[in-house]
Amino acid sequence: MYENPVITVVGLGYVGLPLAVALARHFEVMGYDIDEKRIAELRSGHDRTGELSRGELTDSALEYVTDPEALKEAHIFIVTVPTPVDAENKPDLRAVESASRFVGSLIRMGSVVVYESTVYPGCTEAFCGPILEAESDLIAGQDFFLGYSPERINPGDKVHRVDSITKVVAGQTEKVAQLLAQVYGAMNGNDTFIARDIRTAEASKVIENAQRDINIAFVNEIAEIFGKMGLSIYDVLEAANTKWNFLPFSPGLVGGHCIGVDPYYLAHAAEKIGVDPRVILSGRRINDNMARSIAARLDAELPRGARILMLGFTFKENVPDIRNTKVIDLVRALEEKGHDVAVYDPIADADEIRAHYDLSVIETPELAYDAVVGAVPHSGFAELPLRGLVRADGLVADIKGIWRKRSVPQGLRYWTL
Ligand SMILES: NC(=O)c1ccc[n+]([C@@H]2O[C@H](COP(=O)([O-])OP(=O)(O)OC[C@H]3O[C@@H](n4cnc5c(N)ncnc54)[C@H](O)[C@@H]3O)[C@@H](O)[C@H]2O)c1
Incomplete structure (x- = not known):
């Protein structure tokens, strides 16, 4: 689809920042975050999450961009915003919703929007897709395309890094899945797995953590018994x-x-x-x-x-x-x-x-x-x-x-x- 795509990463936290920096070694990447303090810190070379060193930040070609007009230049948008639960332990999708609104205002014909936030199976297509469609006046799967790639990094883990672990990808069409395998593969030695579809990729992530829990x-329980x-x-x-x-x-x-x-x-x-x-x-x-x-x-x-x-x-x-x-x-x-x-x-x-x-x-x-x-x-x-x-x-x-x-x-x- 794109030989050399320009990428915008939305949400530069524990997940988004290391990803954006790793991708910026291979592509033109813009990073966006609503937290202005975070952007100012990153521009000054400080990552308060401790995931990246000052050198890794200052050496990176990642551009911090706040101007929506500039962000529109991207072909691929990757959303890495928080997905917590509310007081009743129900999914709190407010950040995903507002990020989707924002991305919806940026996309055009042919754009690809990939979610990395952990969600339940069906969320990308049934919850995010319609928001993007409403904001953009475009149709998902026809004018623009959805993708999902679960993030597996583990804060503080210096061995399993974003560029050294297998990346599961999925796309709304075969071509999108292939594009994502190529893009993510560029940063991790082509160690990607194309899941059957977006819901399968979403489901795989959520069970990885449920299994650990x-x-x-x-x-x-046995600690209490013993x-x-x-x-x-x-x-x-x-x-x-x-x-x-x-x-x-x-x-x-x-x-x-x-x-x-x-x-x-x-x-x-x-x-x-x-x-x-x-x-x-x-x-x-x-x-x-x-x-x-x-x-x-x-x-x-x-x-x-x-x-x-x-x-x-x-x-x-x-x-x-x-x-x-x-x-x-x-x-x-x-x-x-x-x-x-x-x-x-x-x-x-x-x-x-x-x-x-x-x-x-x-x-x-x-x-x-x-x-x-x-x-x-x-x-x-x-x-x-x-x-x-x-x-x-x-x-x-x-x-x-x-x-x-x-x-x-x-x-x-x-x-x-
Ligand atoms: N932290 C991890 O190790 C980890 C691992 C795997 C998956 N995940 C998943 O990745 C997602 C992101 O987690 P995280 O730990 O990076 O969160 P985080 O809180 O560290 O970072 C999220 C960033 O998104 C920004 N943000 C929030 N709303 C925004 C919006 N509307 N537009 C632009 N930026 C916005 C925040 O300011 C913040 O900097 C979550 O779904 C999480 O479950 C996290």
């Missing part, structure tokens, strides 16, 4: 993991933008067609309740009104992303039980935490807490001097097994899942 829920039996889940997993086909999942809080959210998109789509997604929602319930369950178990180990140091606040280790972190649920649950919790996270942005969660984090831990809780296994936490941080007979609560393989100083009590 369900497996973690199983491990979280905890009551006086067994450590980590000891049990270490033994079970020696079997060739045992799946290596770990217990813990399931937060973030993907694993704790995407299963609700699938559940929503299932309910719409009259299927009760029992396993999917049961997994969600277990994982969503994990913070409360851990708080109850910790409370049983703590003195009344304990001073607690919570180590880590982000949704996972070594990333600054605090969206949908479940550590906040743990903090609130412990506070409800009368404890005094100080949160320390050297990676997260304190202002962002205050703005999103109305919580002040400490800059430096004090000494002699009644308990230290390892909530997120950021690098460096394993080496913290526990003896000073915790009072002489205090508690080291190791949710993620940070200190499992180290000897905890004598006198301190050690608790783990």
Whole structure:
């Protein structure tokens, strides 16, 4: 369709920015984001998500463009905006809707619009397509074409990068699918898979994360069972993991933008067609309740009104992303039980935490807490001097097994899942 397409990426977050920079090594790429602060930071060479270094940004040919007239020059539009859930855990498609309106105002005959945001099967064609049609006065599949390519990157993961993982692509027509395979293939050594159609590609993404969620829920459930039996889940997993086909999942809080959210998109789509997604929602319930369950178990180990140091606040280790972190649920649950919790996270942005969660984090831990809780296994936490941080007979609560393989100083009590 296009020998050398010009590409516009709409939404320059965790997904859109690395993608735009990788594509800009091979194509002319314009990047657009509604967040002006983000654009200013990126122009100055700073990626607050920590995915790209200053050098990677300043060396990139990616152009940050805010002028819609200039953006219209693109042949391919790639939408990478957030798809969270609302307070009822239903898909919140407001960003997808507004980005689609915007892209609809830019497209012309022959344009290709690809969605990378994680959605439920059918969303691209049944929800986004009509918005694009209404805004552009063009017809999808005839005047312009839809595509879908799920994103698989994993924040903080320096091995599985956007240009080193298999990219699933799908198009409204065979030609569009081929074009997308060629475009994405240029950045990742032609490691692409053409899915049968757009709905299949959408479905494949949403089950990748639902599968992880369900497996973690199983491990979280057995952690509770074994905890009551006086067994450590980590000891049990270490033994079970020696079997060739045992799946290596770990217990813990399931937060973030993907694993704790995407299963609700699938559940929503299932309910719409009259299927009760029992396993999917049961997994969600277990994982969503994990913070409360851990708080109850910790409370049983703590003195009344304990001073607690919570180590880590982000949704996972070594990333600054605090969206949908479940550590906040743990903090609130412990506070409800009368404890005094100080949160320390050297990676997260304190202002962002205050703005999103109305919580002040400490800059430096004090000494002699009644308990230290390892909530997120950021690098460096394993080496913290526990003896000073915790009072002489205090508690080291190791949710993620940070200190499992180290000897905890004598006198301190050690608790783990
Ligand atoms: N973060 C991940 O690791 C990951 C992995 C796979 C898939 N995904 C999916 O990719 C999508 C994007 O996730 P993310 O983590 O990059 O989100 P993000 O919040 O980091 O980035 C989204 C960006 O889109 C911008 N934006 C919002 N509305 C916009 C609009 N109308 N027009 C232009 N820009 C707009 C925001 O300002 C933000 O910079 C989501 O659907 C997510 O589920 C994310």
